[in-house]
Amino acid sequence: MAREIELKLEVPPSALARLKRAPWLIRHAEKPGEDTRLISVYYDTDKGALKKRRATLRVRDADGAFLQTFKRDSTGLGRLEWECPLDDPSPKLTHAARKKTGGLDIKKLAGSLKPVFETNVRRHVMPLSYRDSQLELALDRGKIKTGRRRLAVHEVEIELKRGDSGDVVALGREIAARLKPAYGVASKAERGYALKDGCVGAPVSADIILLSRDMNAAEAFQTIAMSALHHFAANRDAVIAQEGEGVHQMRVGLRRLRAAISIFKTLLRGPETQAVKASLKWLTEALGPARDMDVLAKDGVAPMAKETPAPVAAKVLKADIAGRREAGFARARKAVTSERYRRLVLDTVLWINGGKWVRSGVALIAGRRMLSARRFAARELGRRTAKVLKKLSRIDELNPPQQHKLRIAIKKLRYGVGFFESLFAGEKKRIKQFAGVLKDLQSALGKLNDIRVHGRLAKAYAAPAKPTRRAAPRAFAMGELTGKERAMGRDCLAAARKQGKRLKHCPHFWT
Numbered sequence: 001m002a003r004e005i006e007l008k009l010e011v012p013p014s015a016l017a018r019l020k021r022a023p024w025l026i027r028h029a030e031k032p033g034e035d036t037r038l039i040s041v042y043y044d045t046d047k048g049a050l051k052k053r054r055a056t057l058r059v060r061d062a063d064g065a066f067l068q069t070f071k072r073d074s075t076g077l078g079r080l081e082w083e084c085p086l087d088d089p090s091p092k093l094t095h096a097a098r099k100k101t102g103g104l105d106i107k108k109l110a111g112s113l114k115p116v117f118e119t120n121v122r123r124h125v126m127p128l129s130y131r132d133s134q135l136e137l138a139l140d141r142g143k144i145k146t147g148r149r150r151l152a153v154h155e156v157e158i159e160l161k162r163g164d165s166g167d168v169v170a171l172g173r174e175i176a177a178r179l180k181p182a183y184g185v186a187s188k189a190e191r192g193y194a195l196k197d198g199c200v201g202a203p204v205s206a207d208i209i210l211l212s213r214d215m216n217a218a219e220a221f222q223t224i225a226m227s228a229l230h231h232f233a234a235n236r237d238a239v240i241a242q243e244g245e246g247v248h249q250m251r252v253g254l255r256r257l258r259a260a261i262s263i264f265k266t267l268l269r270g271p272e273t274q275a276v277k278a279s280l281k282w283l284t285e286a287l288g289p290a291r292d293m294d295v296l297a298k299d300g301v302a303p304m305a306k307e308t309p310a311p312v313a314a315k316v317l318k319a320d321i322a323g324r325r326e327a328g329f330a331r332a333r334k335a336v337t338s339e340r341y342r343r344l345v346l347d348t349v350l351w352i353n354g355g356k357w358v359r360s361g362v363a364l365i366a367g368r369r370m371l372s373a374r375r376f377a378a379r380e381l382g383r384r385t386a387k388v389l390k391k392l393s394r395i396d397e398l399n400p401p402q403q404h405k406l407r408i409a410i411k412k413l414r415y416g417v418g419f420f421e422s423l424f425a426g427e428k429k430r431i432k433q434f435a436g437v438l439k440d441l442q443s444a445l446g447k448l449n450d451i452r453v454h455g456r457l458a459k460a461y462a463a464p465a466k467p468t469r470r471a472a473p474r475a476f477a478m479g480e481l482t483g484k485e486r487a488m489g490r491d492c493l494a495a496a497r498k499q500g501k502r503l504k505h506c507p508h509f510w511t
Contacts (some may be wrong), residue, residue: 004071004081005160007172007349008184013154015179016139020124022178025137033126038062038142040119042192043091045112054207056189057113059089068092071189073210077168077226077353117146117192121153130171133163137171144188146196155184169354176346180339183346185233201237203245206256211373211422218358220373221264224419225352228257232283233345236336239287242329244294247287250336254284257348259415263380267368268357276351279344286335289328295450297321377420378510384413385508392441392500395493400452407445414438420510430509437503444495451489 011019019025020033040060044050050057054073059066066086071079086092093110121142128135138157143150156175160168175181186194194200209227211220232253238246258280261268297318335341351357360366368376391398391406398406417435424431 004079005077005165005168006079007077007158007168007353008187009156009158009172009175009179009181009346010184011154011156011179011181013141015181016124016141016154016156019156019175019179020139024174024178025126025128028128028130030127030129030134033124035122035124036063038119038121038123040121040188041089041115042117042119042189043113044116045109046114048193049109049112051193054210056187057091058189059086059091061089073207077165117144117196119144119153119188119192127161128171131164131167133167134161135159135163135168135171136161144192144195146192149195149198151191151195151200153188156181157184166354166358169350172346173350173354176350180342181346182342183233183349185230185236185345201241203238203243203249204231204234205249206231206253209419209422211420213372213374213423215373216369217264217267217371217373217376218369220376220420221260221267222352224260224264225257226349228253228260229345229348229352231256236341239329239332239336242333244290244298247290247294247329247332251284251287251291254280254287255411256415258284259412260419262412263384263416263419267365269365270356270360272351272355273357276348279340279348283335283341283344287332290325290332291328293321293325293328297325373420374423377416377423381413381416381420381510382508384409384416385503388413389500389504392496392503395497395500403445404449407442407449410438410441410445414442424509427509430507434503434506434509437499437506441496441499441503444492444499448489448492448496451492 038060040058042056042058044057056071057068059068066089068084068086068091070082073079084092091110091113093113119142121140123141124139126137126139128137136157136159138159140153140155140157142153144153145151158168158171158175191200194202207227207230209224211223215223230253232250235246235250235253239250258277261273261277261280265273357365358369360369388406388409391402391409395403395406414435417431417438421431421435
């Protein structure tokens with residue numbers, strides 16, 4: 001199975017036409033571009049067996065020539081790809097297919113495979129000689145369809161045919177500077193599945209990360225970072241639609257990416273990395289008010305409104321929180337529809353796959369890049385576990401800011417376990433036990449943090465900048481809510497103390 005290196009950019013139809021005629025691009029062309037009609041039918045089972053394994057199977061009709069393609073996710077911009085010509089449009093799954101599809105026995109699925117969606121695209125292909133590489137530039141315009149549903153396609157694909165993957169990124173940067181495209185977060189297959197399931201624009205959760213033991217640390221970071229980027233960026237439409245879960249999932253994706261950067265920081269040091277971190281922090285903070293008010297409305301005010309002896313005060317507070325929630329979502333929507341957001345996503349993709357960190361000639365950094373992913377994971381998990389245990393041993397002495405830092409350290413360690421668990425496939429039981437303790441620790445300290453956030457808000461209600469007729473009932477209701485939560489805070493700290501002792505005796509699955 002070959003590894004496909006491809007960068008996908010989304011552009012308006014007018015930009016496709018401009019790029020097709022651009023003199024600066026034509027100068028790199030090895031021969032004139034060609035137009036072709038591509039009709040691709042994607043196959044899967046009713047239960048989405050291939051989709052669950054992050055694999056796709058399609059049969060493409062390119063002006064009467066049939067080609068079967070099987071793809072699986074790999075690292076960074078890369079995917080594993082196996083192709084074979086066919087005599088007709090029906091998929092053919094042979095014994096040889098299992099070896100060429102990374103061990104996935106799709107032959108067993110043959111009897112239950114059926115068409116799930118189709119893409120119909122007019123493609124303009126330009127073979128390029130760019131820097132030291134041979135690239136293929138494809139300009140696609142068409143649609144994805146399943147049943148009566150349709151979704152437009154306007155995108156640019158840059159594929160490496162021979163040479164250096166860094167040249168794919170370099171051409172992407174040049175196109176980005178001229179056309180201001182967006183990064184193509186979802187593949188045609190991902191959009192096709194979403195269209196079929198009727199969930200275009202719905203909140204998207206994280207995918208399972210699959211690392212292989214033959215990966216080095218740099219390849220592991222690229223795989224993890226691209227997964228986290230896809231996680232947060234795929235929730236843009238849900239944030240625009242003011243979906244509370246969409247905001248939550250985007251923030252989780254951002255935290256996962258920031259955690260990955262922290263875990264691999266010894267590979268990534270430099271001004272480019274600092275710029276990426278600053279942009280990710282900006283977006284995280286822009287989403288914060290929407291998430292905070294959404295949680296307060298659902299988990300705090302709504303239950304209290306049913307139990308409080310002062311229903312009028314609770315009603316006033318509920319209306320005020322709803323207004324703050326709406327303002328928070330407006331801020332979040334403004335952020336993800338901004339030019340800064342477009343640049344953030346595209347710049348981060350290009351940095352992950354072709355930033356200066358990838359080519360640093362500093363011997364120490366180059367050596368860390370080439371360290372085996374499994375060895376890197378063992379070192380990092382061991383180091384971070386020791387750091388967390390040291391802080392947990394004196395949790396009662398930590399002040400609130402220190403407890404907050406401990407919570408963040410536990411969260412990063414938990415993300416690290418999720419990032420690396422596929423490298424320790426024979427340790428599922430110990431991984432589950434270790435991750436479970438971290439989850440309980442994070443939950444206890446997370447609730448404690450929420451209580452403190454609500455306490456600060458209560459103080460603001462108690463001393464408003466502009467006192468109004470509704471200020472007193474709002475302050476009363478908020479005081480009642482935070483009073484109950486403060487009592488819960490002691491239980492949260494006790495739970496964290498208990499889970500800390502469990503973590504101390506939890507077996508390390510990476511040793």
